[in-house]
Amino acid sequence: NAGVMQNPRHLVRRRGQEARLRCSPMKGHSHVYWYRQLPEEGLKFMVYLQKENIIDESGMPKERFSAEFPKEGPSILRIQQVVRGDSAAYFCASSPILLAGGPDTQYFGPGTRLTVL
Amino acid sequence: AQKITQTQPGMFVQEKEAVTLDCTYDTSDPSYGLFWYKQPSSGEMIFLIYQGSYDQQNATEGRYSLNFQKARKSANLVISASQLGDSAMYFCAMREGSGNQFYFGTGTSLTVIP
Numbered sequence: 001n002a003g004v005m006q007n008p009r010h011l012v013r014r015r016g017q018e019a020r021l022r023c024s025p026m027k028g029h030s031h032v033y034w035y036r037q038l039p040e041e042g043l044k045f046m047v048y049l050q051k052e053n054i055i056d057e058s059g060m061p062k063e064r065f066s067a068e069f070p071k072e073g074p075s076i077l078r079i080q081q082v083v084r085g086d087s088a089a090y091f092c093a094s095s096p097i098l099l100a101g102g103p104d105t106q107y108f109g110p111g112t113r114l115t116v117l
Numbered sequence: 118a119q120k121i122t123q124t125q126p127g128m129f130v131q132e133k134e135a136v137t138l139d140c141t142y143d144t145s146d147p148s149y150g151l152f153w154y155k156q157p158s159s160g161e162m163i164f165l166i167y168q169g170s171y172d173q174q175n176a177t178e179g180r181y182s183l184n185f186q187k188a189r190k191s192a193n194l195v196i197s198a199s200q201l202g203d204s205a206m207y208f209c210a211m212r213e214g215s216g217n218q219f220y221f222g223t224g225t226s227l228t229v230i231p
Contacts, residue, residue, distance in 0.1 A: 033218065042121075042208055042221035043162075056217045091162060093219075105152055106219060108162035 004094050004109035005074075012115045019079040019086070021112045025094030032075045033106055034067055037089040049075060082116045089113050118143050121209050123222035130199045131230050137184070138194040138225045140209035148214045151192040153183065156206040156224070165207075168192055199229045 005024040013019050025032050031050055035043040048056040049069035060067065064082075069075040079086055090113075093106035122141045130136035142151065153165040168176045168183045176183040184193040196203055206226050210219040 035219075035221075040223075042223045043210075043219070044221070045218035048217040059218065089160060093162075105164045105167060107164065108154075110159075110161045113160070 004092055004107055006092050006109035006112050008112060009110060010113050010115070012117060013082050014117050015083055016081050019082050019114055019116075021077040021079075021090050021092075021114070023075040023077070023092030023094075023109055025075070025092075026107055029094035029096055029107070031095045031097070032069050033093045033095070034075075034077050035091045035093065037091060037111070039088070043091060046077075079114075082114075084116045087114055087116045119222075120144065120220035121211055121222035123209055123225050125225045126223075127226045127228070129228050129230055130196075130203075132201060133198055135195060135197045136199055136227065138196070138207050138209075138227065140192045140194065140222060142190050142192060142209075142211050144190075144211065144213050146213040146216075150212045151183070151185070152210040152212070152219065153181070153192075153194045154208045154210060155203075156208060158205070162208070166194070196227075201229050201231060203227060204229045 004026055007022050033048050034046040036046055037043045045059040047060050047067045052071050064080045066078045089111045091111045092109045095106045120143055125139055149170045151168045155163045155165055166176050166178045166181045166183050168185045175185050180197045182195045184195055206224045208224045209222045212219050
């Protein structure tokens with residue numbers, strides 16, 4: 001059973017360019033989460049999606065960032081007009097339905113390390 | 118207030134010894150889950166252990182155990198018989214009730230000395 005897949009693993013962009021990060025959840029998982037990890041920090045929640053729906057985007061910056069999880073294909077985190085402060089590791093996680101207080105964890109992908117020059 | 122606090126930026130332990138990594142949490146939700154993840158230098162996040170707020174016993178998974186003290190709101194990770202491969206960053210995380218997101222601490226860097 002393949003784990004969460006993310007690509008690319010490393011992405012270099014110049015300021016002003018667009019970054020597209022892809023995430024394929026584990027088989028059977030319909031919930032996808034995106035987190036950002038700045039250097040020397042823990043992961044910070046960005047957005048939670050189910051197929052074709054954004055459920056919670058409370059952690060997403062208001063501008064330049066968007067996410068989608070289409071009916072077919074991977075989830076995409078898109079960053080437009082990147083700036084140096086966007087340099088970070090972006091992790092995707094997936095899970096089955098989470099039950100209240102349940103032990104179901106989120107399974108993380110290997111991350112995409114974005115460097116903005 | 119921080120949801121998860123890890124006060125040890127770095128820890129050292131001798132190979133084969135036990136080590137405790139501290140984690141305190143803050144929530145008013147009676148139902149929550151506590152998780153520990155390992156992040157080696159390669160960068161991936163590896164799930165280690167889970168503790169539910171209603172669990173009566175401390176969770177154990179192989180060499181990992183969670184010292185859960187509910188009244189003190191602490192969920193310390195204990196690694197027994199440390200191995201060189203345990204050297205990594207360790208993150209404590211919490212999910213509240215049926216909430217969507219995990220809250221992560223800033224992590225503890227563990228170095229196992231041969």
